[in-house]
Amino acid sequence: xxxxxxxxxxxxxxxxxxxxxKAEEVMLFHIEEFGNPxxxxxxxxxxxxxxxxxxxxxxxxxNDRASFFDAEGRRKFKVLVLPGGEPYxxxxxxxxxxxxxxxxxxxxxxxESGGSVISICICGTSLFASYEEWINPSLDESRRGxxxxxxxxxxxxxxxxxxxxxxxxxxxxxxxxxxxxxTRFLPIRMNPENExxxxxxxxxxxxxxxxxxxxxxxxxxxxLDVVGWFPNGTAAIGIVPYGKGRIIMSNPHPNITxxxxxxxxxxxxxxxxxxxxxWSEKMIADAIRTVETEGDPDGPKPDWALAKAMLSYAxxxxxx
Numbered sequence: 001x002x003x004x005x006x007x008x009x010x011x012x013x014x015x016x017x018x019x020x021x022k023a024e025e026v027m028l029f030h031i032e033e034f035g036n037p038x039x040x041x042x043x044x045x046x047x048x049x050x051x052x053x054x055x056x057x058x059x060x061x062x063n064d065r066a067s068f069f070d071a072e073g074r075r076k077f078k079v080l081v082l083p084g085g086e087p088y089x090x091x092x093x094x095x096x097x098x099x100x101x102x103x104x105x106x107x108x109x110x111x112e113s114g115g116s117v118i119s120i121c122i123c124g125t126s127l128f129a130s131y132e133e134w135i136n137p138s139l140d141e142s143r144r145g146x147x148x149x150x151x152x153x154x155x156x157x158x159x160x161x162x163x164x165x166x167x168x169x170x171x172x173x174x175x176x177x178x179x180x181x182x183t184r185f186l187p188i189r190m191n192p193e194n195e196x197x198x199x200x201x202x203x204x205x206x207x208x209x210x211x212x213x214x215x216x217x218x219x220x221x222x223x224l225d226v227v228g229w230f231p232n233g234t235a236a237i238g239i240v241p242y243g244k245g246r247i248i249m250s251n252p253h254p255n256i257t258x259x260x261x262x263x264x265x266x267x268x269x270x271x272x273x274x275x276x277x278x279w280s281e282k283m284i285a286d287a288i289r290t291v292e293t294e295g296d297p298d299g300p301k302p303d304w305a306l307a308k309a310m311l312s313y314a315x316x317x318x319x320x
Contacts, residue, residue, distance in 0.1 A: 025077040026054040026311065029062065031090055031098060038264045039083030039120050042255040046304075046311050059090065063103040068110045075115050078318040079311065080107065084121030084211070084253065091160045101161040108157075108165060112243030116314035118250060122172040122214030125249040128240070129155035130164045130219070133171040136180045136212075143278035147179050165242045167222040172214030172251065174230055181269050181277060182287055185296045186210045188228040188236050188252055190306075196227055196239075200309035206302045208252035209261055210236075211269055216249055227310075228252075237310075246317055248310055255307035257300030265291055 026047045028040045040056060047054035061067045070076060092098045111117055119125045126132040136142070137149040158164045173180050185207040190197045192204070206228070215234030218224045227237035227248075240247040256264060266288045274284050296303075 026052050026079045026081060026315070027061070027077050028054055028056045028081045028083075029058070030056050030083065031059055031085075034087075034089040035085035036083045036121070036123075038256050038260060038268070039081070039085075039253065042257075042260060042307070043081050043083075043118075043311065046255065046308050050308060050312055050315075052311070052315060059092075059098045059100075059103060062106060063100050065102070065106050068106050068115075069113075073113075075110060075113055075318075077115075079116045079118065079314045080110065081311075082117060082119045082124040082127065084123040087123045087127055087156050088159075091156065093160050099160075104157050104161045104163060108163065108242070111165065111245035111247060114244035114318055114320070116246050116248065116318040118248045118310060118314055120250050120253060120255070122170050122212040122251055125166075125214060125216070125247075125251055126170040127156045128165040128247055128249075129170045130158060130167050131155060131169045132214070133169055135171065135175075136173055136178060139277060142179065145278065165247060166216075166218070166240045166249075168216065168218035168224075170214035170251075171217055171234075173212045174210060174215070175232065177210055177213065179277075179279075181211050181274055183209065183211045183265050183269050183291055185291070185294060186213075186252065187231060187297075189231075190228045191226050194225060194227045194239075196306070196309045196313045199313065200305050202306055202309070203298070203302055205298075206254065206306060207297050208254045208303055208306075209256050209265070209296075210252045213251035216251065246314070248314055250310065254303040254310075257296075257303045257307075261296070261300075 028043055030040045044054050068076060089095055090098050092100045132153055132155055134151040137146045138151055141149045155164055177184055187205050188208050189205050190202050215230060216238045223241050225239040226235045230236040236252055237250050270284055270287050
């Protein structure tokens with residue numbers, strides 16, 4: 001059956017841990033205005049469709065080891081979803097509140113023990129990487145109209161806590177999506193050999209919402225199971241093994257589809273967010289016109305199927 005794995009995940013939670021442990025739960029991280037609520041809300045909906053319980057949690061949850069493991073050291077849930085947003089502001093050392101290095105350690109030990117993480121956009125995925133190449137001005141530079149500037153800095157876990165889980169670089173935005181936050185539906189070529197793609201019987205290519213979406217560039221020797229490629233041939237979605245677990249890096253937003261995308265793109269990312277990044281009203285109007293003219297050529301169905309398949313896969317693998 002197409003979604004057999006989600007049911008298998010739920011069943012495995014009962015067999016391995018018992019119903020009290022709620023091992024089938026999906027945790028959705030959100031931190032006030034610094035995280036993208038559309039990613040959280042869409043994955044809540046996907047979890048419901050897959051008959052998986054989910055809960056929205058904040059940095060207090062991540063910073064407490066007891067949130068992740070019981071007294072015997074067993075994982076309490078299966079999947080952690082990290083949305084897009086502004087991750088450099090998610091850390092206590094930046095804002096005086098947020099994720100601590102204990103929280104980072106909890107996340108990495110959760111994955112090492114066999115848990116799954118889905119990280120979304122360059123924001124979520126760059127948490128784990130050695131470096132982020134930001135082919136775009138910084139926030140301050142963009143506000144001053146310095147559109148040709150580029151930057152390179154360590155991934156957020158490395159910058160704040162000196163650790164990394166993916167030896168490689170996240171490079172974005174894509175050349176078609178500059179300056180940030182230009183938003184388009186880009187054709188992502190799917191890997192027919194990948195387990196997620198095969199399980200959902202996905203088409204060879206899916207148009208997906210891309211904003212800051214970074215290319216996943218592994219260092220030599222760093223394993224990466226590619227799910228799909230950007231038009232320039234770099235990895236857009238990939239699975240990174242870490243210990244016994246997996247990090248599913250999804251730089252596009254296949255989970256933001258249909259009416260949700262129609263509202264979010266002009267009002268949110270190309271509205272208040274673009275103004276915060278120093279865009280003029282003409283730049284905003286032109287970008288909205290482009291994305292509305294191009295639209296989503298293949299509609300929301302294959303995007304949603306991919307996002308469901310990723311969560312189903314993440315939960316199933318965390319049950320093994």
